[in-house]
Amino acid sequence: MDVDPAAVKFTFDAGCFAASSQCGFKGLVNQGATCYLNSYIQTLFMTPETRSAFYNWRYNEKGGTKPEYSIALQLQRLFARLQVSSIGAAQTTDLTKSFGWEQKNAFQQHDVQEFIQKLYEILEATSKGSKLGEALRRMHHGVEQYYIHCLTCDTVSERETPFLNLCLEVKGMKSVEESLKSYITPETMQGDNAYRCGQCKDKQKASRGVRFKEFPYIFSLQLKRFDMNWNTNERVKVSTKLTFPRILDLKQFTPKQDGQPLNYELYSVLIHTGVASAAITMPTLRISALENGMNLMIRE
Numbered sequence: 001m002d003v004d005p006a007a008v009k010f011t012f013d014a015g016c017f018a019a020s021s022q023c024g025f026k027g028l029v030n031q032g033a034t035c036y037l038n039s040y041i042q043t044l045f046m047t048p049e050t051r052s053a054f055y056n057w058r059y060n061e062k063g064g065t066k067p068e069y070s071i072a073l074q075l076q077r078l079f080a081r082l083q084v085s086s087i088g089a090a091q092t093t094d095l096t097k098s099f100g101w102e103q104k105n106a107f108q109q110h111d112v113q114e115f116i117q118k119l120y121e122i123l124e125a126t127s128k129g130s131k132l133g134e135a136l137r138r139m140h141h142g143v144e145q146y147y148i149h150c151l152t153c154d155t156v157s158e159r160e161t162p163f164l165n166l167c168l169e170v171k172g173m174k175s176v177e178e179s180l181k182s183y184i185t186p187e188t189m190q191g192d193n194a195y196r197c198g199q200c201k202d203k204q205k206a207s208r209g210v211r212f213k214e215f216p217y218i219f220s221l222q223l224k225r226f227d228m229n230w231n232t233n234e235r236v237k238v239s240t241k242l243t244f245p246r247i248l249d250l251k252q253f254t255p256k257q258d259g260q261p262l263n264y265e266l267y268s269v270l271i272h273t274g275v276a277s278a279a280i281t282m283p284t285l286r287i288s289a290l291e292n293g294m295n296l297m298i299r300e
Ligand SMILES: [Zn+2]
Pocket: 150, 151, 152, 153, 154, 155, 197, 198, 199, 200, 201, 204
């Protein structure tokens, strides 16, 4: 068969020169400042349930989204490249293009928390009603309940809200357990900060806090490694040690602490290396529960 040389298009692909890993895993080419994005994609890829949900999803042009702007389709293709391609590292340009990012965006540091939130919002919106949308919601969404308890009339005002990631304090904490306990410890509203109770029709002393109603299948925690130094107006990294266990029983952080343990097993950690100003990566650690089939992921 004759080949028209004009029809042969050569595309430079940095991934071609990356050495293949001996264990068969592939890398992702850094576009400039996309290390956090790549780390997160690798975590998603290494989550069998997530990968399977994307593989079982089918792109439908009638949905109105062009293939190049379908994040779900581009992630699906990228996962396939990571799984079956013979090159050592895959490009993420098609994926970032589907976000609407131009090349210059790939050289900007983005807020990871914001990025993931956005990514899920778009993914859920575009896959709404599909098995993929349902799977993502079921795997990653938990429910927490904010409450204010008037200590005078005992009235409790509650509001439930879904969560995708939990941001945990590192500063002043020694472990993830300590940080989670601090997260659910209520604060007292009094004095100038007293609660205006609708029942008492007056400002009253109250207790305000949050409690977990439902943990997601994959529980994802982000550790606040960055703080602001207001004297220098610079972002600084909190480098103190924070421990986390291999198995974490989340039952201790729920209102009802009796009954079966709620064991989650740690299986993924993303570690940020570098200085605060130049890095964005959040360490992600994921814990999957063995006994009850749930999973937990934590990011630092
Ligand atoms: Zn009251």
